[in-house]
Amino acid sequence: MEKWLDEWLPIFGVEHDCILSKQGDVTIAYKVNLPEIFTLSTEDYDNLHHAWIRGLKTLPKHTVFHKQDWFLQKKYVPPLTGNTPSYLNKASAKHFAGRLFLDHSCYLFLTKKADGRKISTSLFSNIIRKSIVPELTLKEEFLTDFQDICGQFKQIIEATGLVRLNRLKGEELMSQRRSLGVVEQYCSLSEKADEFLMKDISTEGGLHIGDKQCMLFSLGDAIDLPHLCGSRLTYDKYSTDRTKFSIGFATPLGLLLPCNHLYNQFIFIDDGQQTINQMEKKRLRLQSLSAYSRENAIARDATNDFLNEAIGEQRLPVKAHFNVMLWSRDDKELKELKNLASASFAQMDAAAKEETVGAPQIYWAGIPGNSADFPMNDSFDTFAEQASCFLNAETNYRSAPPESGIRFCDRISGKPVYIDMFDEPRKIGWTSNMGLLCAGSSGGGKSMTVNHILRSLYDQGAHCLIVDIGGSYRALCELFNGYYFTYDEKSPISFNPFYLADGMTLDTEKKESLKSLLVALWKQENESFYRAEYVALSNALQGYYSKLAKNEDIFPCFNTFYEYLEGEYRDILITHRVKDKDFDVDNFLYVLRPYYKGNEFDFLLNATENLDLLNQQFTVYELDNLKDHNILFSVVTLILVESFVSKMRKLKGIRKVLIIDEAWKAITKSGMAEFLKYAFKTIRKYNGIPGVITQELDDLVSSEIIKDAIINNADIKILLSMKKFMNKFDKLQTTLGMSDKAKSILLSVNQDEREVFIDLGGQHCKVFKNELSPHEYFAFTTDGKERVKVLEYAERYGSMEAGIDELVKERA
Structure with a gap:
């Protein structure tokens, strides 16, 4: 029989940024920013685990903690930038475009059950009966008190510095004209934010949502749980003989499960004293029956251990349930997904149950704001300490804006970040x-x-x-x-420190750098440099550049500076009565003559190209x-230092x-x-x-x-x-x-x-x-043979771009 979703949807509406259910439950929702995967230490996992425990203990009785992690396969889309992309940026964008990765988003729903609400079971769920709005009035104090408690919970979790909780507003909870809310997203299992197509929900022959066939694997019975649980697991792939690499205990059900899936984590906080009283009755009943069955004796001892731990160590008794929902449009793929899910649970040493008859009720209770209607017969008794171990603790690598970041890739899927x-x-x-x-x-x-x-x-x-x-x-x-400055016999290295780019003048900094160069060429490290020599070189440079300003036909370089010293500057020194002991110009010219044209190092300071270093x-x-x-070497280092x-x-x-x-x-x-x-x-x-x-x-x-x-x-x-x-x-x-x-x-x-x-x-x-993309690889390669080949192809095909393009074609 076909039914309209709006009539049977258990959500009444959104008021004051809270989800109200038709049973009178109130839910406050958060978007959760978790720490990045593969970045936490053992201590970080322990700190986060203890924070969840402290947070759970602040919540009042009859509260449901519902954490919902979405993992959706998406294709990478290169970012758009305002600038025209460079040659390598274009190649990079083409290389990574369409790469599959798991996009993760996490939500937390804290639900306060309505007073007097009946406990739901698989036979008493609002998916199989039309909900009737209860006859109650929500008092303002009720909402205010619950919001205050949720605020305390938020502060405790964020105090770790590892997690951020951002309160969801009304427009994020319920769908708007151009955006899906979290409620509709879950009901339709939408994989895109702009997917506005309404979908049928069918429970005949399994759970179907639109054209997707769903499978649901749950941890809802203590017998399916691992023998030991903790805040972390040792990840053997990244561990060594001397170090143990940690991941979250539930990470195998998160980013390490490489397919579309949802991981729902429910923790139910009821009246702790009432739970203990019920356990005491159960223990007494099992005590009476223990003589007739070894199973009863074992159950009695387990119940007794539970009570001793609850009372002796002041544990918070809770009920919990965890499930993973996967879906596909292909029957063959469903078998592969089933194997992937089983392997992921096995990494935690758990044996999940594939839900069939109970899948619709569990799915329905996963609707944001409807967790109070979860069928409690599919949950198990435990403590907050153990239940918190099963919370997913990690998310994807975050990415900085492309215009200010360096592109690398994450370790799981190779998605650019x-x-x-x-x-x-x-x-x-x-x-x-x-x-x-x-x-x-x-x-x-x-x-x-x-x-x-x-x-x-x-x-x-x-x-x-x-x-x-x-x-x-x-x-x-x-x-x-x-x-590119390098030295070989055919094309020796060449600079021109005397050249001034357009718009530049001989400022103090340029003059000092030239004097340092000339002194380094003239004097050895153990020779003294006198004040008079400093003044003489300073005046020589000033006079030389004054001459250049008057005569544009003179090309600035060491040769013309040397000629200026040999000619005009000698007369200036005589006019100023500068003696040889103050500045021996002949000695200066003799020592620096190897750098003048026709001599051994005439190439070094007389370049006519690659001039504008600034x-x-x-x-x-x-x-x-x-x-x-x-x-x-001395000249080159002086020039590069001055240049920088x-x-x-x-x-x-x-x-x-x-x-x-x-x-x-x-x-x-x-x-x-x-x-x-x-x-x-x-x-x-x-x-x-x-x-x-x-x-x-x-x-x-x-x-x-x-x-x-x-x-x-x-x-x-x-x-x-x-x-x-x-x-x-x-x-x-x-x-x-x-x-x-x-x-x-x-x-x-x-x-x-x-x-x-x-x-x-x-x-x-x-x-x-x-x-790296193939084009980037050839541009960056340091392998001797490949580097030579890149340069040969660049010369053969007329440019570095053309040469690299040809190499990529050959390798393809």
């Missing part, structure tokens, strides 16, 4: 600086990860300067039309062939990034070491990000420069697989100031899955997958 490593953590108070340290073993993917981070920061408008050994950023630099957004200094050449400091001070409001990748020879030089100390302590004030990358464990532990200047000022740590260092990890843990929780999470990193560990100020740590 964005993490803001630099701004949001400082606002929250997790970090106090933006220093970055990236470490991992050789071949672990450090440079690939940093390539990806730099690409994201570049797209967000940052200026990036990289000091590299090994050519890890060549392809990315060409892709961005950046400046406004170039992406610059790489590749030092592999320079690290053992004292003269060239100039960006720092002059590019206001723009983010600046300095990355030192494996350049230990550079770091050990005194001048560079001092600059790094300065950078890690200072450039955050100029919206700057300093970063160092290393693969050697001993580099972190033994280098005083790294240990004192970098680690202590690097609140952002990106670490790759450390399993090969497991036996000597304690020393590294101490050096990095890492907690046991962070250690457990770090050692779960799987190098084969391209996973990375990110620690923000020691306050928040998480593991992500660094999955």
Whole structure:
């Protein structure tokens, strides 16, 4: 017989943001923000578990705690941004578009039963009889008192700092013209927020909602429960011989169950004293019958243990029920879902019952606001401590806005998520600086990860300067039309520190940097530099640039500066009566002559291209062939330091990034070491990000420069697989100031899955997958053979984009 849903729906309406049932029950609803999966320690699980227990004990008798977790399979849709997407962003969006993931949302319904309400059972449920509005009047004090108690409950749960409860308003509870409310969403099992099609509910031949056939698996009998339960489980996949990785006890029924499903958790708080009295009667009855049956004797002992625990340890007796509902439109898929559900319950050492006859009543009681009508014959007696173990404790990774985050992927489905490593953590108070340290073993993917981070920061408008050994950023630099400085015999490295970009003048900072360069070329470290020489060089630079301003035909470079010193400036020195002991211009010109045209290093300071270092957004200094050449190395380091400091001070409001990748020879030089100390302590004030990358464990532990200047000022740590260092990890843990929780999470990193560990100020740590699209992979690859092939294809097909496109086609 067909019936209209509005006549039989047990919900009367919504008033004062509360759901009112036709039996007079009042429900206050919350949207629950749970902690992210794979981020909690054993202590976190215990704290959250105890908070649920304390919260349950604040609720008055005849209250129903109903937590409802939705897990819906959805396809990933790349975010829309206002800017035109870059080449790699387009490739990334295409690669990840349509990827399936479980979208999780969690609701909590606290229901106060109406006074004098009869207990519902499978035979006495409002799904099989038309509800009649009771003859009662809800007093204002009743609602106010219940709201106050729910407010106390909320404060207790949120005090953990792990969970947030947001009260649902009336428009979120009941459907509006353009949005589904939680009641209709449940009744129709809608998988989309804009799915406004009304659906039939049928109980013939099983539970059907629209074209979906549903299966319901329940834990409603003590015999089906695991022998032991707790706040957490050990997750073997991410555990090691030295660490145990924890997940929530009920997580196998949550995000680890990879299909559309609902997890309903009911805890019924009735009159505790009345429950104990009933148990006492049951114990006496079983005592009388124990002589006739061993089963009765065992039941008597179990009841006695329950009573002893309730009274001796002041436990809160409750009734509980937990169920998982799955659905599909395909009969074959239903068999697979049944196997998945059974396996998930087995991970908890539980044996769920597949509901058939009782499924409609249990489903009906799951309607938000109707939990007071749950058939109590499908619940079991327990305590709040045990019942709380079965509450789902975790949700998906959260994502920052794409415009301020770096894209990684979650560990379960590979869904792209964005993490803001630099701004949001400082606002929250997790970090106090933006220093970055990236470490991992050789071949672990450090440079690939940093390539990806730099690409994201570049797209967000940052200026990036990289000091590299090994050519890890060549392809990315060409892709961005950046400046790539390297040295070989055919094309030696070349700069022009004398060039001023359009709109620039010879300010004090530029003059000081040029003087520092000239002095470094002229004097050895143990030679003195006098005040008169300082003034003479300052005047020389001022006169040279005054001459350039009058004669635009002169190209600014070291050659023309040298000629100015040989000619006009000699006359100026004579006019000012400058003696050789004050400034020996002949000695200066003789020492610097190798850098003048026609001499050994004439290429170094006379570049005619790649001139505008200040406004170039992406610059790489590749030092592999320079690290053992004292003269060239000194000049290059001075120029790159001056370049970054100039960006720092002059590019206001723009983010600046300095990355030192494996350049230990550079770091050990005194001048560079001092600059790094300065950078890690200072450039955050100029919206700057300093970063160092290393693969050697001993580099972190033994280098005083790294240990004192970098680690202590690097609140952002990106670490790759450390399993090969497991036996000597304690020393590294101490050096990095890492907690046991962070250690457990770090050692779960799987190098084969391209996973990375990110620690923000020691306050928040998480593991992500660094999955790349094929185009990104070829742009970032550091494999020697692949890197050469990428550069060959770029030259053959005319551009880096065209070369990468061809490589992707070949690999497809």
